[in-house]
Amino acid sequence: MAQKGKKGRIFGENPAGFTLVEILLVFGVLIVISLYASVALVGFFRTTQLETSTDAIVELATHARGNAVEGEQFTKWGISVVNLAGAQAYVSLFFCEDDPCTNRTEINRYVLPALVRFVVPGEDSTDVITFNRRDGTVEDGKTHYLVLSNGSTTRVITFYSNGSIQRSDEGQSVSEENPGSGIVLSEAYANGGIYSDAALAADGLPIFSHRSDSGALLVTKCLIPDCSQTQTIQPGAQAAESEIIILPSGNPFLAFTDHSSLSIISCDDSLCTPPEQAITVQPWDFSYQYGWFVSMAVGSDGFPVITHLKRQGFDFRLVVTHCLNVACDSAETHDIGQAGIVTPYGLAITISNGLPLIVFSNGVLNMLACDDAACDPAEGGPDPIYAGNPDYDAWHISVTTGYLDGLPIIAYGTSGMDIRVTRCASFDCSTISSEVRVMCGGFDIGGDIWGVHKNITVAAGDDGNPAIAYKRADYAPGMLGLPGVRPANAGGGGGGGGGGGINPDTCAGDENDSGRGGIWYMKCLTPNCENEDTQTAAVEHAEIFTDDSVDSHLSMVLRAGNLPSIGFRALSPSSSFMIASCGNLFCQ
Structure with missing residues (x-):
């Protein structure tokens, strides 16, 4: 005989029907499923x-x-x-x-x-x-x-x-099997281009951050490989300087500053289409100004790691901000070391073997090897700092990692107006593989250290050989000794790196250069930019925009085939953000 439960249900038999709550739950589930299905x-x-x-x-x-x-x-x-x-x-x-x-x-x-x-x-x-x-x-x-x-x-x-x-x-490199030759020079945005930075978007095309004359933060996206077609977006913030990276989602992430506080925008789409939410991750604390010399990389956890300086008068301190999620609405910030650990001559960060490596100047080149994602000095004690060559000061520092071996590559200028390339033999740069002078004199170090200049930028191609864009001063031949740049295979054109070249100690072979200023490009012919048999620089130089009326802080990214796109600000005939895209490996 069937028994009845307390609610009148007959146990042992199928229920006669559903309650109203059960029916509403079923309908709710169906509505949610239909919404997801319609979106899909x-x-x-x-x-x-x-x-x-x-x-x-x-x-x-x-x-x-x-x-x-x-x-x-x-x-x-x-x-x-x-x-x-x-x-x-x-x-x-x-x-x-x-x-x-x-x-x-x-x-x-x-x-x-x-x-x-x-x-x-x-x-x-x-x-x-x-x-x-x-x-x-x-x-x-x-x-x-x-x-x-x-x-x-x-x-x-x-x-x-x-x-x-x-x-x-999208997500694949744009093939340039038939790239042609020469340089495509495009005016991407009038009254812009101040303190630009570059990244390679998810579709394999260059994307730049920079600011306008009025201080508006700008994002310029190349729509085609040679950047002769671009689109510029104003995310809706004011900035003094900015950096851009691409997150694993494929969307850009911007870090920017007004030199009092550090802010970020984690973009909602591939173009940073407004309105975008700006978050201040390091506010001004009435004693220090934050956000000088901003540099940024994507950590091994997929979240941004931002290094910058905080300033009080002439006291600069190194600061690292590690975002704890993609939106960076939660972050940890650490003050690295004591006053005087850095000077305002250059600062850059990369991720080496999954951990941040910060390259900075305290008069000479230094490398801070972090042992955790946030460079927390309390996590296992202070991180080690390794010094570069003490014989040379360091300005306008740029760092990347080798495509083939993942080891850090550092390019920097000196007060002697040279450009040097340091290649590390270990992930933490505790040992150096090589250091070579790739340009003798003529490099524009900039007259104002507070201008946050970045006149050198280095990138690593998938051929294992670095590429460098740099700003050159406009000096006549013979000034400051031998200011010119001569190809490693002088007169040989575009390949090889055989006889001739710049002697890294004497600048021999450099006597006949024209010394024209402007934006130049340098392609290394070996992984360490050096002819190992002759100990001379193995590089090819090319003129990109030979006019001294260009502003500082240029940027560069390598497209498919290791072809560079270089962003810079031209002051003549009008103040504009320019993009130079090369059609071959040597921009010739």
């Missing part, structure tokens, strides 16, 4: 439409080039990209019989779906890519780019001048 479905449709559109355009362009090569109808073929405001963008397949191709006959058209748009060409813009008959090269001899977006993801289609077509996806 929209994302799926966006991704599908972006992929379909990219494939369709590549297929259309491939068809056009194929017809041109085969001499179909004895005409040229191409595609026309139309992106008009208020109308659906489209790409049309055409042929033409005139030369140059102006009277085009449309054969087919692909219209972009509603969830996809062109970023390049921009709104109310068009682009025409015509392939020559038989050889299939691009008629105007230029490289063209199409950038598509679904609001969260981008796709880039590259049309090289030789006619080859290639697409790249």
